[in-house]
Amino acid sequence: MLRLITDFDGPIMDVSERYYRVYQFCLEEIRRPGQSVQELAKSEFWQMKRSRIPEKQIALTSGLDEMQAQEFAQLRRKTVHTEPYFQYDILVPGAVEALLKIQQAGVDLAVMTMRRVRELDYAFQKYDLGKFFPENRCYCLSNDYVKTRDIEDKPLLMTKAVGELPPAADTWMVGDTEADIAAAKKHDIKVMAVESGIRDRTQLELYHPDFIVANLSTAVDLILESKLPSLSSKI
Secondary structure: OEEEOOOOOOOOOOHHHHHHHHHHHHHHHOOOOOOOOOOOOHHHHHHHHHHHOOHHHHHOOEEEEEEEEHHHHHHHHOOOOOOOHHHOEEEEOOHHHHHHHHHHHOOOOOOOOEEHHHHHHHHHHHHHHHOOOOOOHHHEOOOOOOOOHHHHHHHHHHHHHHHHHOOOEOOOOOOOOHHHHHHHHHHOOOOEEEOOOOHHHHHHHHOOOOOOEOHHHHHHHHHHOOOHHHHOOOO
């Protein structure tokens, strides 16, 4: 049996608009009356996020002072995963078609995400994604889980999955962050990083995934076409 474990945000969902709306909200909330700020364009903001520029630096670049930048970072952390903003998430182009293709090919499909149950359910219902991931193939955080760091929390989810899922002859992980790569490598699972999420290629290369591809569609095509063993360099 062939298995694909995919992250949710990045390979399947585009979260850039949610993150940008939260940035705009926090900038407006923290600025003083009459204070001049320089709101970043979405493209500039998202590139900073993908390059892992710290929140405080984004705030300072936007014209806030040092103390405001700390408040900005705290408010952003409190706000970005709240329900009013999940409406801004959209599907990555081609993601649903890729899921359908790999499902029809008989590949065992699982999702592994740092979303909480309610956050994953929201997107499942809005975009009818539950049909791809039965409950016993969903690995996410409980609603009351106290997060530490994704790079520490995600390998714990992978450990749970490896312990529960039936054996597979071949398993691939697809994700868009260093946490996905770390989770896969800890269990000797091959991993493809996608450039459709919150890390750019430069950041992904630092963690040495087996392959770097454009998106989930490309990852699925490579897996199904069995081209991977003949590839000698990253895509």
